[in-house]
Amino acid sequence: MTRRVRLWILAVGGAGLAALLVAACLELPGFGGTSHPYGDRAVRASLARRTANTIASINFDQRAFDTLGEMSILFASVLGTVVLLRQTRDERRAKPEPAYVALPVRRYALIVLPVALLTGLYVIAHGQLSPGGGFQGGVVAATALHLLYLGADYRALERIRPVGLYEVGDALAASAYLVTGLAGLIGGAAFLANTLLPYGTFNTLSSGGTVPLLNAAIGMEVACAVVVLLARFLDQAVEIEQEGGT
Amino acid sequence: MSVLPYLVAVWIFLVGCYGIATSRNLIHAVGCLAVCQSATYVLLLAVGYRDGGTAPVFSDVKPGSRPVVDPVVQALALTDVVVGATVTALLLALVMQVSKRHGTVDPDELSELRG
Amino acid sequence: MNRRAALSGALEVLAWWAALMALWLVLISAPATLELVVGAAAALVGALAAGGARRAVSGR
Amino acid sequence: MDDPLIVVTLLLVAACATAAVAVRDPERQALVLAVLGTTLAVLFTVLQAPDVALSQLAVGSALTPLLLLLSVRKVRRRGRKKDKAR
Amino acid sequence: MNGWTVAATAALAGGVGATVWGVATGPLRRRVVAQNLSTSLACPSLLLLAQGYDRPSYVDPALVLALLGPVGTLVFARLLAEDLEKDPPKAPWLTYAASGFGAVVVLVLCVVGGPDRAMGKLLVTGALLVGGNLIASRALAGGIAGSRHG
DSSP, X not given: OOHHHHHHHHHHHHHHHXXXXXXXXXXXXXXXXXXXXXXXXXXXXXXXXXXXXXXXXXXXXXXXXXXXHHHHHHHHHHHHHHHHTSOOTTEEEOXXXXXXXXXXXXXXXXXXXXXXXXXXXXXXXXXXXXXXXXXXXXXXXXXXXXXXXXXXXXXXXXXXXXXXXXXXXXXXXXXXXHHHHHHHHHTTSOTTOSOSSOOOSTTSTTXXXXXXXXHHHHXXXXXXXXXXXXXXXXXXXXXXXXXXXX | OTTHHHHHHHHHHHHHHHHHHTOSSHHHHHHHHHHHHHHHHHHXXXXXXXXXXXXXXXXXXXXXXXXXXXXXXXXXXXXXXXXXXXXXXXXXXXXXXXXXXXXXXXXHHHHHOOO | OHHHHHHHHHHXXXXXXXXXXXXXXXXXXXXXXXXXXXXXXXXXXXXXXXXXXXXXXXXX | OOOHHHHHHHHHHHHHHHHHHHOOSHHHHHHHHHHXXXXXXXXXXXXXXXXXXXXXXXXXXXXXXXXXXXXXXXXHHHHHHHHHHO | OOHHHHHHHHIIIXXXXXXXXXXXXXXXXXXXXXXXXXXHHHHHXXXXXXXXXXXXXXXXXXXXXXXXXXXXXXXXXXXXXXXXHHSOOOOHHHHHHHHHHHHHHHHHHXXXXXXXXXXXXXXXXXXXXXXXXXXXXXXXXXIBOOOSOO
């Protein structure tokens, strides 16, 4: 099974797949068409529950169970990464040396870190009003924390970021999402049903019933998950070395 | 040319598959997989587009005053972008393990190693 | 000595909190009471992170 | 399809995706993937999906490149040791 | 297709298109500068689109791009420091041109928008964009010395 034979099989298979896909594209309804049955119903349902951002209403209200699935995939992949990248017996942890970083770059990192953290929290908090939500805001907040590694060095980041706390935060947020769902069940309606809280006035922070709560839970979960993920990658790339000392 | 977005999505998908199949470095293959995933986002959002429509986010526009695009496909693409990133991280962790155990990340070299 | 250091640390966090609160007011569209409460909490988190970051970098 | 903006952004994304695959070195590919993330975010904004654009920006601009480069650094340091040992 | 979207199309086709070509070919130092430029050209385009589509809420993605774009370039400056040390990028005029373009776009939009709350967000985005762009190019040009463990 030489490389040349494999390339031939790839070429033939690829050409066949391309032909079928292009034929399918020609049958699709035209780009920019006006028939969007699900979209119109989703917008109507979101406005009925006074959630300004329809996409947040879909994610955390109409299809909250699907988002539960997405969150568990995210949790499982972070769990897998933590297990895979643990420090094995034949490895030792070397202390990271302080790196030279120019003063303006360091000052920029120290200034932008809180601004990015605040923007991340703003994106999470206004998830059900303006564009944004738990997923995006969580990643922005987590990336903000790692400005310390970019602006200074890994030792400074380790001093400010206790990984255990973020692992607990990750688990807590995931269970908060579940508890909010169970609360719907206990409240007499269905699991993750948005019938518990009043829908509030349109276009305000307290509108949309349980959407803001689920949004905040997902935001915290994604932020903690990304911090734990990057902590393991940074450990492997910067600190952990083979016994032979690479 | 109302079929261009679909053709671009198909092109990106095929280019990504070609990249994965002929890659000589597993980290490069994971990057090509990320390209394949972005093809699905382009297709999803192209399906949901409406001419002259705007985003169904009514924080700064009155509901019903302007035609809106389909929000359902946006909700699908949104969560998938973030989950795709963490799955990419899991794949990179696997590549690190392969590199640790077999000392190489070239898929051809890997297939010849036994045990 | 550490009382004065603690005082300057607290002053710095307060300064960061005020700056981040101003930024929050710029970001939001309408200053309702709930928005201000959430903004104050978020600004506090940001200010504590800023203080911690500066100490982590300087305390080599 | 009267909108040249959509055509320009689509071709930009297609070119950037092709470049991301054509570049074989992982470090240089991380650079092209970062630019691909930015062009995708612009395409999503043109297709009226600001939420997805925000999500792609948050993930594609800093997180994915950092993950790719850290794994390249880990794999390359192991490789250097292997060459020395040989 | 009002004036704003035409300007955005031109900025995207000319500017971001050139950066895509720049990041895919050539020496490493030019690719890194091209990546930095792609952020500092895409953010004003997003702002122009926000104005062209008459949707003030589209400024949020532009704000996050102005915030995280330079952070991405810092990631490259930090982790490619060893390779960049050999021939550091020395094309400051390109970066200044891009920051100038960004500043001009933000000022024009502020003038058009009038002194309301949205102008504050525009000014914050502009400040973050220009500041981040200059600091990132400073970091690329040798601001972060490569060290094995750092």
